[in-house]
Amino acid sequence: MCGGEGTRLRPLTFERPKPCIPIVNRPSIQHLVAHLSNMGFHEIVITLGYLGSVIREALGDGSLFGVEITYVQEETKMGTAGSVKNAQVHLDGSPFLVVGGDHVTDLNVLEFYREHQRNDGMVTIGLISIDDPSEYGIAELDANYDILRFKEKPAPGEIFSNLASTGMYVCDPEVFDHIPANTKFDFAKDLFPALMIKGERIKGWLARGNWTDVGSPSSLRMAERWMLQRISVTNISGNLSMKGAQVLGPVQLGDSISLGNNARVIGPVAIGSGTIIEENSLIGPYTSIGENCSIKANSKIFSSSLYNRIVIGPNCTVSGSIIDNDTVVREGCSIENDTVIGPRSMLQRGVVIHSKTRLWPEVIVPEGTVVKEHVLNEVFDCRCEGS
Helix, strand or coil: CECCCCHHHCCCCCCCCHHHCEECCEEHHHHHHHHHHHCCCCEEEEEECCCHHHHHHHHCCCHHHCCEEEEEECCCCCHHHHHHHCCHHHCCCCCEEECCCCEEECCCHHHHHHHHHHCCCCEEEEEEECCCHHHCEEEEECCCCEEEEEEECCCCCCCCCCEEEEEEEEECHHHHHHCCCCCCCCHHHHHHHHHHHCCCCEEEEECCCCEEECCCHHHHHHHHHHHHHCCCCCEECCCEEECCCEEECCEEECCCEEECCCCEEECCEEECCCCEECCCCEECCCEEECCCCEECCCCEEECCEECCCCEECCCCEEECCEECCCCEECCCCEECCCCEECCCCEECCCCEECCCCEECCCCEECCCCEECCCECCCCCCCCCCCC
């Protein structure tokens, strides 16, 4: 399911759909499709909505991932279950796995699928224990994995379980008989309560491993941290110019990368092709830097995501932040934790960006400014709540 607009992740989703936000320099949906392929799922149907052409471009026909992809365009918002109903013609005949296009996971979804085949439920919901389930649907299970209660986004006093729905389901084709056509209809809000009222059995599967939906900057950074941890050795894909620099792996390096004198790169780190890191710069663990970036002398980047063609001026510090394409950061700036900076922005000399702040695309922050709240650009939609 890839229909959402990703408003909660703005400014990163003005020009790309949520499943195409980069994680370790690749659209996140490429990681998901590769994982599904490795698990044995080779026929994939993708429901498209917002900026669907970008997803088509990222995945093609699926052959590079060992899968066959069928695309179904959603003309109007149909809800999660409605969008799957819209693809019914491609799913009838056998149980099918439903996964959100913004999911990042290493869960054994083949085990999930086979568990559903063994049980007697029309739907099996993937559940995972999390510390704060208030933003998710939660379920109460019995010893037979039957779901006794399900509550979407519970309020305080309603959190009877910390088993959160992953938004991953295995469904029998008969489920389509309970989803109205041409109507907005959600799995959690509409379908599951209706099935339980009718006495249909819904089962739960207890997941073990890593899972997140990339719905916020913090979950996006967590997902990238997991992916960077998968880098096990230093890998150089082309030419590398090092002049007295030090690389402490594991580090993934693209082609034509230059590391200046006394530059330090401490893995796990991924650096895209054509990037230049000047002298006395420090690139700390859990950082990804895209293609054709320039990190000037004496700058420090820690646990951050820098996309493509970004310039970080001399004597800057970037910590735990996300910076989108073509942004320029001038000398002596400090970008604090959990900051998101939109594409083509400009930070003049000596700017300080406080933590948990977002800058909309194409904003210019004057020299010496201390930014304590979101900086919006009225050319773009200013909402950052919703899907």
